[in-house]
Amino acid sequence: MSVNPDAVDAAFFDELRRHYSDDEIVELGAFIGFNLGYHTFFGTLKFYPLFLPDGRLVSQAESEKFYGAAPVSLGKAEAAE
Amino acid sequence: MTYIAPLPKEAIADPELRGLMAEAEALGVPDDLFPRILARAPEQAVPLMRALIMSHAQGNVDHRLKEIMRILLARFANDKYFASLRSAKARAMGLTEQRIDEGCFAYEDDAKGFSAAEKCALRYADLMFLDANQLDKSFYDEMKRYWSEAQIMELGAFIAFHYGMQMFMRSLGAVPLA
Numbered sequence: 093m094s095v096n097p098d099a100v101d102a103a104f105f106d107e108l109r110r111h112y113s114d115d116e117i118v119e120l121g122a123f124i125g126f127n128l129g130y131h132t133f134f135g136t137l138k139f140y141p142l143f144l145p146d147g148r149l150v151s152q153a154e155s156e157k158f159y160g161a162a163p164v165s166l167g168k169a170e171a172a173e
Numbered sequence: 174m175t176y177i178a179p180l181p182k183e184a185i186a187d188p189e190l191r192g193l194m195a196e197a198e199a200l201g202v203p204d205d206l207f208p209r210i211l212a213r214a215p216e217q218a219v220p221l222m223r224a225l226i227m228s229h230a231q232g233n234v235d236h237r238l239k240e241i242m243r244i245l246l247a248r249f250a251n252d253k254y255f256a257s258l259r260s261a262k263a264r265a266m267g268l269t270e271q272r273i274d275e276g277c278f279a280y281e282d283d284a285k286g287f288s289a290a291e292k293c294a295l296r297y298a299d300l301m302f303l304d305a306n307q308l309d310k311s312f313y314d315e316m317k318r319y320w321s322e323a324q325i326m327e328l329g330a331f332i333a334f335h336y337g338m339q340m341f342m343r344s345l346g347a348v349p350l351a
Contacts, residue, residue, distance in 0.1 A: 093344050097251070100344040105176040114177050119214035121177075121341045122221060129337025132301060133329045136308035 093121070094128050175345040179209030187215065193222040200230055201261040202243070204350050206254070207342065225338060228331040230262055234324055237268040238291055241276035242298040242328075243335050248277055249302060252339040254347035290319030298332050 093100055108117050140155035150158075182205060185191060194208050203225065211218040229239055240263035247256035260268075275285045280295040287295065293316055300307045316325050 093340055097340060097343055102176060102346075115213040118177055118210055119217060121344060122211060122214060122217050122338075125337035125339075125341030125344075126221070126334070127337070128340055129333035129335070130330075132305050132336075133333035136301070136305050136313075136329070138310075 093124050175206070175210065175347045177210060177213070177345055179206055180212045182209060185209065185212050187212075187219065189219050190215075190222065193219065193226060196226055197222065199261065200226065201264075202226075202229060202258045203255070204258060206347060206350050207338075210342075210345065210347075221338070224334055228327075228334055230260070232327045232331075234294070234320075234327055234331075236260065237263045237266050237272075238276075238294060239328075239331060240268055241273055242295060242332065244273050245277040245295065245298050246302070246332060246336045247339045249299075250336060250339040250343055252343040252347075254342040254349055255335070255339045257349045288319075293319055294328055297328060301329075301332050302336055 105117070112120065138156070140152055140159045142149060142155070144150055144155070144158055182194075185194070185208070190208060190212060194205060197203050197208065198205070207225075208218060208222050211221055229243060230236060232239075240260045243260075244256060247254075250256075275282075276287070276291075276295060279285050280287045280292055297308070297312075297316065300312075313325070320328070
């Protein structure tokens with residue numbers, strides 16, 4: 093829907109229906125649309141989570157270092173603990 | 174015909190959703206198709222419909238400007254459904270098709286008479302999904318010359334939400350009912 097919306101065609105919906113009901117597809121589609129819009133907007137505002145994965149409350153500058161341009165994978169952070 | 178069939182209107186019993194559908198019918202955006210599809214996910218239908226109407230028709234930014242921004246976004250999203258709908262409220266406030274086209278395609282042209290604040294807001298909508306990297310600190314500094322931070326949040330959330338729903342309706346192959 094975001095990268096190549098033209099690929100979301102009748103054949104794609106046929107495939108979706110093999111796994112999901114029409115009601116579930118609507119739920120997923122609206123969820124994707126909502127997130128597609130808001131995450132782009134939030135990205136322009138340059139704000140970052142208040143907490144690090146270990147639960148520490150940090151400043152936005154510290155949070156940006158962790159989650160910013162080259163974010164550390166949460167999986168790697170957990171593995172390092 | 175959309176890829177997912179909308180529910181029949183009479184199958185929607187939730188009074189809150191029916192109230193929002195009546196509100197939208199009076200506004201003209203959206204028509205019944207959007208809520209009848211959304212009604213398949215009833216937990217989402219009411220909050221999404223309320224957010225769609227509220228962000229468009231209420232708030233502290235001129236509704237005519239937001240109507241132009243909404244159509245600009247729908248055209249960019251290649252969403253025939255929302256791009257074809259028009260706000261009766263904006264029309265009653267004097268917004269014409271010519272002004273909508275000027276706002277979508279020529280708002281930077283000084284001869285079209287858009288104010289610096291309107292140009293900046295239209296640029297905000299234009300760039301959000303074209304090149305969000307341009308919406309940097311200097312862009313927000315310029316926005317703050319014309320708009321309060323509350324208005325900027327109102328505009329940003331409006332842009333994000335409507336574009337997301339437009340991409341959703343595009344994916345379904347939706348066109349207006351009328």
